[in-house]
Amino acid sequence: MLLDEIRERVLKGDQRAIARAATLVENRHATQLLRELFPHTGKALVIGITGAPGAGKSTFASQLTRVLRAESKRVGVIAVDPTSPYSGGAILGDRIRMLEHYSDSGVFIRSMATRGWLGGLAPAAADMTVLFDAAGCDVIIVETVGVGQDEVEIAKLADVTLVVLTPNAGDDVQALKAGIMEIADVFVLNKSDLDGADKLERELKASFTLSHRPDGWTPLVVRTVAGEGKGIAEALNAVREYEATGLGKRKGGEVWAVRLREMLRERLLERYDPTVFERAARAVVNHETDPYTVIEELLGQQ
Amino acid sequence: MLLDEIRERVLKGDQRAIARAATLVENRHATQLLRELFPHTGKALVIGITGAPGAGKSTFASQLTRVLRAESKRVGVIAVDPTSPYSGGAILGDRIRMLEHYSDSGVFIRSMATRGWLGGLAPAAADMTVLFDAAGCDVIIVETVGVGQDEVEIAKLADVTLVVLTPNAGDDVQALKAGIMEIADVFVLNKSDLDGADKLERELKASFTLSHRPDGWTPLVVRTVAGEGKGIAEALNAVREYEATGLGKRKGGEVWAVRLREMLRERLLERYDPTVFERAARAVVNHETDPYTVIEELLGQQ
Numbered sequence: 045m046l047l048d049e050i051r052e053r054v055l056k057g058d059q060r061a062i063a064r065a066a067t068l069v070e071n072r073h074a075t076q077l078l079r080e081l082f083p084h085t086g087k088a089l090v091i092g093i094t095g096a097p098g099a100g101k102s103t104f105a106s107q108l109t110r111v112l113r114a115e116s117k118r119v120g121v122i123a124v125d126p127t128s129p130y131s132g133g134a135i136l137g138d139r140i141r142m143l144e145h146y147s148d149s150g151v152f153i154r155s156m157a158t159r160g161w162l163g164g165l166a167p168a169a170a171d172m173t174v175l176f177d178a179a180g181c182d183v184i185i186v187e188t189v190g191v192g193q194d195e196v197e198i199a200k201l202a203d204v205t206l207v208v209l210t211p212n213a214g215d216d217v218q219a220l221k222a223g224i225m226e227i228a229d230v231f232v233l234n235k236s237d238l239d240g241a242d243k244l245e246r247e248l249k250a251s252f253t254l255s256h257r258p259d260g261w262t263p264l265v266v267r268t269v270a271g272e273g274k275g276i277a278e279a280l281n282a283v284r285e286y287e288a289t290g291l292g293k294r295k296g297g298e299v300w301a302v303r304l305r306e307m308l309r310e311r312l313l314e315r316y317d318p319t320v321f322e323r324a325a326r327a328v329v330n331h332e333t334d335p336y337t338v339i340e341e342l343l344g345q346q
Numbered sequence: 347m348l349l350d351e352i353r354e355r356v357l358k359g360d361q362r363a364i365a366r367a368a369t370l371v372e373n374r375h376a377t378q379l380l381r382e383l384f385p386h387t388g389k390a391l392v393i394g395i396t397g398a399p400g401a402g403k404s405t406f407a408s409q410l411t412r413v414l415r416a417e418s419k420r421v422g423v424i425a426v427d428p429t430s431p432y433s434g435g436a437i438l439g440d441r442i443r444m445l446e447h448y449s450d451s452g453v454f455i456r457s458m459a460t461r462g463w464l465g466g467l468a469p470a471a472a473d474m475t476v477l478f479d480a481a482g483c484d485v486i487i488v489e490t491v492g493v494g495q496d497e498v499e500i501a502k503l504a505d506v507t508l509v510v511l512t513p514n515a516g517d518d519v520q521a522l523k524a525g526i527m528e529i530a531d532v533f534v535l536n537k538s539d540l541d542g543a544d545k546l547e548r549e550l551k552a553s554f555t556l557s558h559r560p561d562g563w564t565p566l567v568v569r570t571v572a573g574e575g576k577g578i579a580e581a582l583n584a585v586r587e588y589e590a591t592g593l594g595k596r597k598g599g600e601v602w603a604v605r606l607r608e609m610l611r612e613r614l615l616e617r618y619d620p621t622v623f624e625r626a627a628r629a630v631v632n633h634e635t636d637p638y639t640v641i642e643e644l645l646g647q648q
Contacts, residue, residue: 075638082636293631300627300637305615307641312614312648313607325602329595334384335602336377339609346614346648 051080057118057180059149066154069171078171081178088120088177091283092202093187093232094224099208100234104270104279105187109145111276112183120152120176120184121145124169124198152176167310170201170303199227200299203292204283208232209248211240225251228263229292230282236267236275259291315346353382359420359482361451368456371473380473383480390422390479393585394504395489395534396526401510402536406572406581407489411447413578414485422454422478422486423447426471426500454478469612472503472605501529502601505594506585510534511550513542527553530565531594532584538569538577561593617648 053061068074145151207228264282268275324338355363370376447453509530566584570577
């Protein structure tokens, strides 16, 4: 397929063309395509889902997809997994929970690997939302495994961010506050049939009275048992309640400012031969030079 | 104090000069000073400590400092805390546990704030280790609260990385594997008098047999009860066992390559007027342009 053909077929929602385009996006060869697709975006609602490992995010995402499909919505799912810095492979075990949706032509699913501890949420994930949006998705679910910075970076991608918590999982509300608490527009209290759910809900709500978000939003708390499909519709209602305030779109401006900085940073570094850094690092380790001098020299080259 | 005086006094380990220099480092005004200090570095052992909130990292760090002081080692402690993106303040509650060391002239302590979900571990933290190293620290402990990417980024700063785990705290070994498991040179199994400690230790050790690190190192597991000072000397022995292999220093080269890239990225972006990104973001949100065209234009300016 030529680029023009891919673009036209993507805009019609053709699964095969979308898969081809997604591969281009993941390999960072899609700038021209994305530029042409961008004018066709802006319709999809991007829902970010994060939370600690084992909280049931994938099960929840799969159930949410089911509810949206019952409404005949077109759904994109982007599952972002951390890559092992040693093995190089992504941890895709959880993806099995999305299996029921793979044969549905109204659902696009893409698993992406982040670069482990050397990178954050792949910049490619942001571009993937552009692709799925242009392809006609009404809702795009971006799910991260919640290891490392991905957990909070999701707020840079999503119109609305859901944080999935479970009772008695070491989710100390006070301790989580700084990172996770502040990105959550909606808390999904999953496995809420377990002991400790009432306590966690109480602590969460108490924390809202202690610190206020400058946008005036008080996060909603929804209780679910994702494994049994309970509370999913209520979670979707909470998402829509937040969406209706227009706060998500306002946040969009701030988020794009951050994303543009990251995109530019990535491109500026591409101007340097990657081996430069390994050579310079050896010189620094051997104390033949110092890092501050190295940086001045590299800056002088551009 | 003039810069020359600060430098000379820092090299003599003068607490007041170090505090002044640390402020310069934190405000990113210390490039010249750091360049002059760098040749005097390379003697300190940098120990990174991370783990989930509530695992007892601060108590462990304080106890470790006590053991090192009993050996007359000079100790630097850098506590990295996430900043709230909303309040702008750092979460410094845990620092209270270091109080006993504040009056000790052989201990330098600095709390630093990261920039919340918009930044990772402050690049300033790396420069702070340079400062403390030049000031004559034998050991520098860098502790992060373990929210977001800081948790794994610590491996970029430290010669040896300790991950503090506790039984029954939702620390599912399989789930943690991708991010945390692979940066741990030593696991500190804290609160090991609690139920579940044996099980956690067993699971940890089983996981080592499933995946091997390319450097051939099998992480050590040390059981501690930091609150009672138990197991601290054993943890320090484990650190030294790892150090003796020379693997930490080899890792140093890779780590510097990553850090140089980050330093360069930061400096390259400084060439742009920061308001550019806000203006461009508004244009993108309003679909007056697309992000890919914006980036090409910005690249063309340099």
